[in-house]
Amino acid sequence: MRFLSILEPLTRPLLLLLVTAIDGILKPIQQRIGVNKMGYFFVLPNLLIFGIFVLFPMLLNFYYAMTGGTKLFPADRPFVGLDNFATLFDCENFSQPNSCQEDLFWRGIFNTIQFVIFQVSGIVLFSLITALVLNRNIVARGFFRSVFFYPVLLSPVVVALIWKWILQHEGVLNAILEIFGGESMRWLLDTNWAMFWVVFVSVWALMGFYTLILLAGLQSIPPELYEASSIDGANTWQDFRFVTMPLLMPTMFVVLVLSLIRAVQMFDQIFVLTGGGPGTRTQLMVQYIYTTGFSNQIQLFGLSAAASMVLGVSLLILTLLQLRLGNQSSLA
Amino acid sequence: MQADRISIGQFLSRRSGGKRVNTADALTYLYLTVGTILMFGPVLWLVASSFKTQAGLVKYPPPLLPYQQVQVDVEGFDKPLPLYTVTGEDGTVSELAQVRRVGIEAQMVDPAEPDAEPIKVNIRQREPVEEVKLAWENYFDPLIELENFDFFTYLKNSVLVTTFATAITLVINSMAAFALSKYRFKGRDAIFVLFISTLMIPITVILVPVFLVITSIGWKNNLWGVIIPGAATPTGIFLLRQYMLTIPDELLDAARIDGASEWHIYWRIILPLARPALAVLAIFSVMWRWNDFLWPLIVLSQNDYFTLQVGLNAFQGELQIQWHYVLAMTVVTLLPITLVFAFLQRFITTGIATTGMK
Numbered sequence: 001m002r003f004l005s006i007l008e009p010l011t012r013p014l015l016l017l018l019v020t021a022i023d024g025i026l027k028p029i030q031q032r033i034g035v036n037k038m039g040y041f042f043v044l045p046n047l048l049i050f051g052i053f054v055l056f057p058m059l060l061n062f063y064y065a066m067t068g069g070t071k072l073f074p075a076d077r078p079f080v081g082l083d084n085f086a087t088l089f090d091c092e093n094f095s096q097p098n099s100c101q102e103d104l105f106w107r108g109i110f111n112t113i114q115f116v117i118f119q120v121s122g123i124v125l126f127s128l129i130t131a132l133v134l135n136r137n138i139v140a141r142g143f144f145r146s147v148f149f150y151p152v153l154l155s156p157v158v159v160a161l162i163w164k165w166i167l168q169h170e171g172v173l174n175a176i177l178e179i180f181g182g183e184s185m186r187w188l189l190d191t192n193w194a195m196f197w198v199v200f201v202s203v204w205a206l207m208g209f210y211t212l213i214l215l216a217g218l219q220s221i222p223p224e225l226y227e228a229s230s231i232d233g234a235n236t237w238q239d240f241r242f243v244t245m246p247l248l249m250p251t252m253f254v255v256l257v258l259s260l261i262r263a264v265q266m267f268d269q270i271f272v273l274t275g276g277g278p279g280t281r282t283q284l285m286v287q288y289i290y291t292t293g294f295s296n297q298i299q300l301f302g303l304s305a306a307a308s309m310v311l312g313v314s315l316l317i318l319t320l321l322q323l324r325l326g327n328q329s330s331l332a
Numbered sequence: 333m334q335a336d337r338i339s340i341g342q343f344l345s346r347r348s349g350g351k352r353v354n355t356a357d358a359l360t361y362l363y364l365t366v367g368t369i370l371m372f373g374p375v376l377w378l379v380a381s382s383f384k385t386q387a388g389l390v391k392y393p394p395p396l397l398p399y400q401q402v403q404v405d406v407e408g409f410d411k412p413l414p415l416y417t418v419t420g421e422d423g424t425v426s427e428l429a430q431v432r433r434v435g436i437e438a439q440m441v442d443p444a445e446p447d448a449e450p451i452k453v454n455i456r457q458r459e460p461v462e463e464v465k466l467a468w469e470n471y472f473d474p475l476i477e478l479e480n481f482d483f484f485t486y487l488k489n490s491v492l493v494t495t496f497a498t499a500i501t502l503v504i505n506s507m508a509a510f511a512l513s514k515y516r517f518k519g520r521d522a523i524f525v526l527f528i529s530t531l532m533i534p535i536t537v538i539l540v541p542v543f544l545v546i547t548s549i550g551w552k553n554n555l556w557g558v559i560i561p562g563a564a565t566p567t568g569i570f571l572l573r574q575y576m577l578t579i580p581d582e583l584l585d586a587a588r589i590d591g592a593s594e595w596h597i598y599w600r601i602i603l604p605l606a607r608p609a610l611a612v613l614a615i616f617s618v619m620w621r622w623n624d625f626l627w628p629l630i631v632l633s634q635n636d637y638f639t640l641q642v643g644l645n646a647f648q649g650e651l652q653i654q655w656h657y658v659l660a661m662t663v664v665t666l667l668p669i670t671l672v673f674a675f676l677q678r679f680i681t682t683g684i685a686t687t688g689m690k
Contacts, residue, residue, distance in 0.1 A: 054530055147372055157644050
């Protein structure tokens with residue numbers, strides 16, 4: 001932050017002027033309403049932006065979900081009741097996306113479920129192993145921690161491009177495979193492999209974040225407990241099973257819930273990496289919301305809003321589940 | 333004494349030393365090595381590839397380092413000529429420069445004797461002479477002459493969005509956190525719960541109505557449309573409020589007795605004291621905004637307003653991907669975040685470990 005101090009002679013007088021001006025306006029107000037009510041003033045800017053761009057849209061979303069047409073402005077949109085939801089849920093057989101009117105939506109749901117299951121287990125497994133490894137007495141722990149964390153900071157677009165480059169047909173992965181006698185593949189165009197790579201890349205990009213949380217959890221376990229367990233003659237596995245795991249459970253739970261909630265909303269990385277393809281193999285729910293409302297020629301805002309409410313409800317259920325189970329686990 | 337020693341020995345052996353644990357140590361370092369290659373290798377590969385020429389990029393299997401064919405200046409020719417190693421019929425090896433190629437025959441000249449008659453060589457007999465050379469033009473071309481990729485504009489937009497959004501977030505979030513932690517007023521707790529309850533509701537759930545609001549204000553294809561909607565972050569409020577709760581109220585009361593106004597208290601006491609929390613939020617906000625993709629993608633549909641992420645996505649989505657430029661621009665896009673990380677690593681890691689948020 002040192003380099004910012006160069007700007008100080010410039011910004012300081014300006015800021016001072018601004019701050020004094022605000023103070024001049026506020027003083028009479030404060031005298032009028034009293035000290036405690038000044039709280040309203042301080043919370044106001046945030047509340048205003050929050051109200052206009054979060055709260056109001058949340059309510060408006062219900063209206064959109066119940067109107068049809070392709071016009072954006074609410075007044076131009078005919079009321080259709082629950083038609084949008086009926087369209088989304090118009091299926092002969094719910095286990096077969098092909099039999100649904102909005103087959104893309106159902107494919108999105110099935111793909112999302114599949115993605116979430118594999119991605120979350122991958123993240124929990126690998127971030128736990130990595131955290132356990134980093135928690136040992138190793139040399140250059142700070143360096144290794146950074147190595148595993150670094151991809152977290154990269155933007156989804158950058159992450160996707162890095163891997164698109166590696167996974168392309170003339171890419172380095174195929175070259176390495178061929179050295180070892182493997183066969184080169186079009187990884188991202190293969191229906192079986194595309195989902196694997198989409199999961200792999202997002203685990204690669206995100207696991208460092210959860211590793212860090214688990215590492216903090218591990219380090220908060222008092223060393224005396226291990227001392228005690230070793231006096232009792234516990235071996236490494238017993239240490240892990242009866243000391244580490246029970247005490248790490250609350251942190252594991254946080255990791256599980258956070259990664260679940262984020263996995264359900266997955267979009268940008270996959271969008272750049274595969275575009276949802278091959279076909280619709282890696283198209284998830286959020287991409288359906290985006291394409292239906294914004295990138296298709298005919299913009300079906302109502303359908304998009306209805307689908308986003310389905311997403312919202314699933315997130316709500318996950319959050320409530322977290323509160324429920326979180327309370328239980330803290331009681332236990 | 334003896335018992336003590338054993339228990340300490342066992343305690344240590346949980347981590348290092350001792351026969352059984354040596355395999356564990358070996359496994360640990362094996363895991364770390366493989367992990368380092370997997371986590372860091374792809375980024376290094378991106379950087380190495382970004383310095384290859386367009387011709388170098390299509391080579392398969394790809395060479396590890398960026399090679400380019402050596403070009404030599406030969407007297408009597410305007411342009412530098414590519415250099416080849418030529419193996420003659422009799423097995424002699426010489427380095428010749430190629431003047432032109434006709435079918436499977438190349439006319440070559442010895443750079444040492446430019447005036448001699450061109451030598452005709454079958455192209456199978458020649459191998460290009462290569463050297464490691466960085467193709468900086470991948471980085472500089474997009475700055476000047478690329479038609480569909482206006483790098484400077486995107487960079488400017490990204491910087492504007494990131495700085496303004498972060499500044500606004502810091503100011504309004506800290507004001508709100510101050511109000512919610514230090515004042516008693518009616519509805520305070522309700523407002524706090526309202527803010528926090530949206531912690532788990534992402535913008536993906538309300539894309540359409542927020543888009544309407546933005547359009548009505550006239551902020552479509554306007555950077556404000558990207559900056560403002562995400563400014564009132566619940567994460568920031570939560571983080572700052574928790575921190576400000578630890579600032580003793582007596583401090584504020586003392587200032588009030590000295591005649592300080594509430595605004596003065598906010599500006600002169602709360603903000604300086606909350607600096608560590610503000611720093612964490614600032615870093616988060618920079619990360620969020622610099623990497624933001626879906627919302628800018630919706631708001632910005634004209635090339636002139638693209639941020640780097642949106643521009644990069646559009647550029648890589650073209651029919652013929654110009655990988656040499658895409659890779660170089662990807663490196664440029666990840667550079668600022670990498671620098672921030674290198675310098676402020678400690679802040680970021682402790683910030684995430686203590687708040688559990690990103």
